[in-house]
Amino acid sequence: VMGVSQDSDFTLSTELTYVPLKMALEQAVEAAYRNRPDLFGRQFDIKLQKELLTIARSRYWPTISGYYDNTWSKPDPHSSTKIEWGKAWQAGLAATFPIFDGFAREGEIIAQKARLKQTQIDLIDATLSFRV
Incomplete structure:
Protein backbone atom coordinates (compact mmCIF):
# COMPACT_ATOMS: atom_id res chain seq x y z
CA VAL A 1 0.00 0.00 0.00
CA MET A 2 1.44 3.38 -1.08
CA GLY A 3 4.85 1.84 -1.85
CA VAL A 4 5.75 1.14 1.80
CA SER A 5 6.72 -2.32 2.87
CA GLN A 6 4.41 -3.72 5.52
CA ASP A 7 7.37 -5.48 7.16
CA SER A 8 9.36 -2.27 7.79
CA ASP A 9 10.14 -1.17 11.34
CA PHE A 10 9.37 2.33 12.55
CA THR A 11 9.61 4.30 15.77
CA LEU A 12 7.39 7.11 16.94
CA SER A 13 9.18 10.46 17.08
CA THR A 14 6.99 12.07 19.75
CA GLU A 15 4.53 10.92 22.32
CA LEU A 16 0.88 11.84 21.94
CA THR A 17 -0.50 13.33 25.13
CA TYR A 18 -4.04 14.15 26.05
CA VAL A 19 -4.69 17.52 27.65
CA PRO A 20 -8.29 17.93 28.83
CA LEU A 21 -9.94 21.19 27.88
CA LYS A 22 -11.76 22.90 30.70
CA MET A 23 -14.77 24.77 29.43
CA ALA A 24 -18.15 25.54 30.89
CA LEU A 25 -21.09 23.73 29.34
CA GLU A 26 -22.66 26.99 28.17
CA GLN A 27 -19.44 28.00 26.40
CA ALA A 28 -19.15 24.60 24.73
CA VAL A 29 -22.75 24.72 23.54
CA GLU A 30 -22.33 28.26 22.21
CA ALA A 31 -19.09 27.35 20.37
CA ALA A 32 -20.74 24.29 18.86
CA TYR A 33 -23.74 26.37 17.79
CA ARG A 34 -21.59 29.06 16.15
CA ASN A 35 -19.53 26.54 14.17
CA ARG A 36 -22.30 24.38 12.73
CA THR A 63 -33.23 41.54 -23.13
CA ILE A 64 -30.59 43.09 -25.36
CA SER A 65 -27.93 40.98 -27.06
CA GLY A 66 -25.27 41.68 -29.64
CA TYR A 67 -23.12 39.73 -32.05
CA TYR A 68 -20.08 40.21 -34.24
CA ASP A 69 -18.66 37.98 -36.97
CA ASN A 70 -15.42 38.45 -38.90
CA THR A 71 -14.69 36.09 -41.80
CA TRP A 72 -11.59 35.57 -43.94
CA SER A 73 -12.11 33.18 -46.80
CA LYS A 74 -10.90 32.11 -50.20
CA PRO A 75 -12.69 32.70 -52.54
CA ASP A 76 -13.71 36.21 -51.60
CA PRO A 77 -17.02 36.10 -49.64
CA HIS A 78 -18.41 39.02 -51.68
CA SER A 79 -17.54 37.63 -55.10
CA SER A 80 -17.21 33.87 -55.53
CA THR A 81 -15.60 34.34 -58.96
CA LYS A 82 -12.52 36.01 -57.44
CA ILE A 83 -10.05 33.35 -56.32
CA GLU A 84 -8.41 35.62 -53.78
CA TRP A 85 -8.56 36.01 -50.04
CA GLY A 86 -11.31 38.33 -48.91
CA LYS A 87 -12.91 39.36 -45.68
CA ALA A 88 -16.40 40.15 -44.53
CA TRP A 89 -17.85 41.16 -41.21
CA GLN A 90 -21.24 41.51 -39.61
CA ALA A 91 -22.39 43.12 -36.39
CA GLY A 92 -25.80 43.56 -34.91
CA LEU A 93 -28.01 44.07 -31.89
CA ALA A 94 -31.22 42.31 -31.00
CA ALA A 95 -33.75 43.34 -28.38
CA THR A 96 -36.65 41.28 -27.10
Whole structure:
Protein backbone atom coordinates (compact mmCIF):
# COMPACT_ATOMS: atom_id res chain seq x y z
CA VAL A 1 0.00 0.00 0.00
CA MET A 2 1.44 3.38 -1.08
CA GLY A 3 4.85 1.84 -1.85
CA VAL A 4 5.75 1.14 1.80
CA SER A 5 6.72 -2.32 2.87
CA GLN A 6 4.41 -3.72 5.52
CA ASP A 7 7.37 -5.48 7.16
CA SER A 8 9.36 -2.27 7.79
CA ASP A 9 10.14 -1.17 11.34
CA PHE A 10 9.37 2.33 12.55
CA THR A 11 9.61 4.30 15.77
CA LEU A 12 7.39 7.11 16.94
CA SER A 13 9.18 10.46 17.08
CA THR A 14 6.99 12.07 19.75
CA GLU A 15 4.53 10.92 22.32
CA LEU A 16 0.88 11.84 21.94
CA THR A 17 -0.50 13.33 25.13
CA TYR A 18 -4.04 14.15 26.05
CA VAL A 19 -4.69 17.52 27.65
CA PRO A 20 -8.29 17.93 28.83
CA LEU A 21 -9.94 21.19 27.88
CA LYS A 22 -11.76 22.90 30.70
CA MET A 23 -14.77 24.77 29.43
CA ALA A 24 -18.15 25.54 30.89
CA LEU A 25 -21.09 23.73 29.34
CA GLU A 26 -22.66 26.99 28.17
CA GLN A 27 -19.44 28.00 26.40
CA ALA A 28 -19.15 24.60 24.73
CA VAL A 29 -22.75 24.72 23.54
CA GLU A 30 -22.33 28.26 22.21
CA ALA A 31 -19.09 27.35 20.37
CA ALA A 32 -20.74 24.29 18.86
CA TYR A 33 -23.74 26.37 17.79
CA ARG A 34 -21.59 29.06 16.15
CA ASN A 35 -19.53 26.54 14.17
CA ARG A 36 -22.30 24.38 12.73
CA PRO A 37 -21.69 23.74 9.02
CA ASP A 38 -25.35 22.87 8.43
CA LEU A 39 -26.38 26.37 9.56
CA PHE A 40 -23.79 27.92 7.26
CA GLY A 41 -25.23 25.82 4.45
CA ARG A 42 -28.79 26.90 5.25
CA GLN A 43 -27.76 30.57 5.30
CA PHE A 44 -26.02 30.12 1.95
CA ASP A 45 -29.17 28.45 0.59
CA ILE A 46 -31.20 31.52 1.61
CA LYS A 47 -28.76 33.85 -0.20
CA LEU A 48 -28.90 31.63 -3.27
CA GLN A 49 -32.69 31.53 -3.23
CA LYS A 50 -32.86 35.34 -2.99
CA GLU A 51 -30.68 35.55 -6.11
CA LEU A 52 -32.91 33.07 -7.93
CA LEU A 53 -35.93 35.20 -7.02
CA THR A 54 -34.15 38.27 -8.43
CA ILE A 55 -33.45 36.37 -11.65
CA ALA A 56 -37.12 35.34 -11.90
CA ARG A 57 -38.20 38.97 -11.46
CA SER A 58 -35.72 40.14 -14.11
CA ARG A 59 -37.66 38.26 -16.77
CA TYR A 60 -40.06 41.21 -16.91
CA TRP A 61 -37.32 43.42 -18.36
CA PRO A 62 -36.26 43.50 -22.01
CA THR A 63 -33.23 41.54 -23.13
CA ILE A 64 -30.59 43.09 -25.36
CA SER A 65 -27.93 40.98 -27.06
CA GLY A 66 -25.27 41.68 -29.64
CA TYR A 67 -23.12 39.73 -32.05
CA TYR A 68 -20.08 40.21 -34.24
CA ASP A 69 -18.66 37.98 -36.97
CA ASN A 70 -15.42 38.45 -38.90
CA THR A 71 -14.69 36.09 -41.80
CA TRP A 72 -11.59 35.57 -43.94
CA SER A 73 -12.11 33.18 -46.80
CA LYS A 74 -10.90 32.11 -50.20
CA PRO A 75 -12.69 32.70 -52.54
CA ASP A 76 -13.71 36.21 -51.60
CA PRO A 77 -17.02 36.10 -49.64
CA HIS A 78 -18.41 39.02 -51.68
CA SER A 79 -17.54 37.63 -55.10
CA SER A 80 -17.21 33.87 -55.53
CA THR A 81 -15.60 34.34 -58.96
CA LYS A 82 -12.52 36.01 -57.44
CA ILE A 83 -10.05 33.35 -56.32
CA GLU A 84 -8.41 35.62 -53.78
CA TRP A 85 -8.56 36.01 -50.04
CA GLY A 86 -11.31 38.33 -48.91
CA LYS A 87 -12.91 39.36 -45.68
CA ALA A 88 -16.40 40.15 -44.53
CA TRP A 89 -17.85 41.16 -41.21
CA GLN A 90 -21.24 41.51 -39.61
CA ALA A 91 -22.39 43.12 -36.39
CA GLY A 92 -25.80 43.56 -34.91
CA LEU A 93 -28.01 44.07 -31.89
CA ALA A 94 -31.22 42.31 -31.00
CA ALA A 95 -33.75 43.34 -28.38
CA THR A 96 -36.65 41.28 -27.10
CA PHE A 97 -39.43 42.54 -24.90
CA PRO A 98 -41.64 39.85 -23.36
CA ILE A 99 -45.30 40.77 -23.66
CA PHE A 100 -47.18 37.58 -22.88
CA ASP A 101 -45.80 34.20 -21.92
CA GLY A 102 -48.83 32.43 -20.50
CA PHE A 103 -48.11 33.67 -16.96
CA ALA A 104 -44.93 31.58 -16.82
CA ARG A 105 -42.94 34.48 -15.34
CA GLU A 106 -45.49 35.10 -12.60
CA GLY A 107 -45.67 31.40 -11.83
CA GLU A 108 -41.88 31.22 -11.58
CA ILE A 109 -41.83 34.18 -9.17
CA ILE A 110 -44.48 32.54 -6.98
CA ALA A 111 -42.49 29.29 -6.97
CA GLN A 112 -39.22 31.07 -6.08
CA LYS A 113 -40.94 32.95 -3.24
CA ALA A 114 -42.26 29.65 -1.89
CA ARG A 115 -38.79 28.08 -2.12
CA LEU A 116 -37.29 31.08 -0.31
CA LYS A 117 -39.87 30.76 2.47
CA GLN A 118 -39.12 27.03 2.73
CA THR A 119 -35.36 27.62 3.03
CA GLN A 120 -36.01 30.21 5.76
CA ILE A 121 -38.18 27.67 7.59
CA ASP A 122 -35.43 25.05 7.18
CA LEU A 123 -32.92 27.43 8.81
CA ILE A 124 -35.26 28.08 11.73
CA ASP A 125 -35.90 24.34 12.08
CA ALA A 126 -32.17 23.56 12.08
CA THR A 127 -31.57 26.29 14.66
CA LEU A 128 -34.30 25.03 16.96
CA SER A 129 -33.31 21.38 16.60
CA PHE A 130 -29.92 22.20 18.13
CA ARG A 131 -31.39 23.87 21.20
CA VAL A 132 -33.68 20.94 22.07
